[in-house]
Amino acid sequence: MKECEVVVLGGGPAGMAAAARAAGLGLNALLLDNRETLGGIPLQCVHPGFGVHYFGEDLTGTLFAYRLMEKVEKSGVETLLKAHVHSIEVEAYDEKLVNVITREGVLRLRTKAIIYATGARERTLFELGVPGGRPAGVFTAGEAQLLMDLYGVLPGKEIVIVGSGDVGLIMARRFALENAKVKAVVEIMPWPGGLMRNVVQCLMDFNIPLLLNHAVVGVVGRRRVEKVVVAKVDEELKPIEGTEFEIPCDTVVVAAGLRPNVDLLEKIGCSIDQATGGPIVNDLLETTIPGVFAAGNALVINDLVDYAAEQGERAAEGAKLFVENGGLQTTDWIPVSRGRNVRLAVPHYMCTERDATIYARVLRPEKNVFVEIPELQVRKYVAAVRPAEMLRLKLTREQLKQADGCDKITLTVVPRE
């Protein structure tokens, strides 16, 4: 049995930032990851767009991960790699056991706090309900990216990408850069799922067709993928009969979104938000189990790595308060409610004692709007909101103070008129 104050699960951006910060705050912390290296997903992202907020520099994913690794090293926090968390046992309010499988045997950690930063998993064709055969040549975007950029292996030559989120767009360009033919990016929604700049730089610049309002409704192939069947969808996103057509290809790359990896949180009984797929948390990112914090894509799917790292630091600050005071002392939690055109908002509970940040996504694109919290008299003009772009609202303690006595605060998006 080994004693710690905080155990950080997951060595991606959120976990690395959390561990470094926890150590900086003087906590006895331990950082775990099941792979043989820290870095998480950014390690395999050779494109830029990482770190503008967090490091004030536009880095590739790989470089971003490297910078954070340096930070972890400097902080002196102990790290354990090739360590798989078998289970968590909550013994009491301030005592948890983390059981870890390593090559040396089973390691049992007794800790006061846990920061859960295990990232996300990718949705599969089965989850999307796409029928058809299951030949070789179907990959999730992450698996395809990893094969290309960590192993130098080309997964396919004629590609159809399912989903136009940033991951799908970037993979389209990635394949195009290696001379593979990207036949189409198929998107069920009427708008692209990723950032506008990625639509331009990854698709338009390479003449890759983007099929909006279309869905892949079948995968065909005996041994290897031979083609996909695509159909137009109606307003309810249901395929319209008679509009089917085929796209010959040898590979299907599924980039249809991520789901927070919450297996262990569910097992210990954390409450999960259906909208985010992640845990319900307060402003310090503590879940419904005291002393268990969550950050990064395990909390909510972020489109910017910077926010994931920021959440990691926030969780570390929460863990510090928790450890120091034998629990968070706040008693008045004010729920955050979702108003007009808000699909999700994190955290779910706020307090009036400190500054905080709200992360949110809209349901549909809209132009010329105010993002408001009427109870706090906060109102921010935004020229355009899109589901692909996370809204981030920093709130000061003074602003939050106005919620004293309110039974909730409401995040809402309203037209300027």
Add this chain to the structure above:
Amino acid sequence: MKIVVIGAGIVGVSIARVLSMYDGLDVTVIEKQADVGWGASKANTSIIHPGHEENPREHPLRSKLCVEGNRMWRTWVKELDIPARWPGELMVFTSSEEEREARRYVELAKLNGVTGVRVVYDRELRNLEPWVNPAATGAVYAPTAGTISPFEAVIAIAENAVENGVKLLTETEARRIIVKGGVVEGVETNRGFVEADVVVNAAGIHADEVSHSAGVEEEFRIRPRKGEYLIYDEDASVKPARILHTVPTPLTKGVYALTTVHGNLLVGPTAEDLPYEAKEDVSTTDKGLKLLSREASKLLKELPPKSKVVRTFAGLRPEPPKGQWLIRAYTDPWGFLNVAGIRSPGFTAAPAIASYVVQLIAETYDIQLRRREKWNPYRVGPTRVNGVGLDAVDSIIRKNPDYGEILCYCRMVSKAEVLEAVERMKTIGVKPTLDGVKFRVYAGLGKCQGSFCRWRVAAVLSQATGVPLYKVAVGAEPYAFGDVKVLLKGDPSASEGV
């Protein structure tokens, strides 16, 4: 005496195992796929049927072998360490019309000597099955029904047969039965001639073609009848305790909902007759999957959300004319047997079919069967990290640190397990593939469906077998194409270097 069995499905490997009990028989199983059990034996409902759904007047042999098979499996799963459970089956009815139909099976049970089959109502039904739909008025309860891990059953039997001297040739397709002067000489395959005194045709859905090549049963045609399935994640809360079944009607065959031995809710199958040529079409369809959700919600109180579906798949029933199994030994050509058209409940009956066929061989060709003294009935399943206590995990890691390296997160599968699977595959003469490993160690059967572990498992296979990563096979095809930097830019020599 040389015996060749064509097809390493459940029927073929069971026959091989029973043959291996006897002295003086030189048994070879030939299989066209890279692994055993990749036909109907992999994609089915996994039920060991009690035998109360077989009509002994129409199908006397099938009924007898089903009931016998159910009994034999209880020994076989123990000897061979095959995951199986015996929860019993409830054929659930919701109206008196359905009840009348369902009650026929109580009568069939009596005719077949299946014990314990009776009708249960309301409270008893809900006690037996808390997940049953409240609209259910009662059910026919058949306590002897079981569920098994079908792919592991085939693997276990194959391992045991090989241990007892059977030879397995994979990626070997029977093209023609060679007959001279009315006597079987052997089998022509894609890899050359295989000599045989007796050839047993257990080629599943292709058994009619094999039979025609031997010049018998020219009229006999096996048609594919597709069955589709939905399988839910193990963390979905809906886990029926029993095997639930809708009442079959002339229109639908009835759909099952059950918790597999691996802890997943399984719903299926559909029943769709395909054209004769579609013997490889195991694709799922939107229509089929929707029908399954509808039927399952008649059985269950609730169905998990669609997002909990971890996989959909389909299998092809080898449907013979009138559903009649064709088990016959021929004297012209001398030495040829058909064990063909073995549709449901073929899995259940397989051990009994095997014993019957071996007796048939002995009687028809006048062979004296002598039990071998050294026959080993046992096979031990692989070691697993998942599902054993922490102390046990710790102690196996201390013996072999590879158990401490987890490759598949969803199902908690270690590197040592993958390496053991590779060794076991090599031992029986099976080329290690990603699919083969998946079904042996469960890596990739969880909710991420391999997106986190497939490359890691592929890397271990690559290392263990010396095949470049991209060339590791998924099923029949390589995982990927080659070196990213050279492949599409025209330097083929460099693509080998990965």
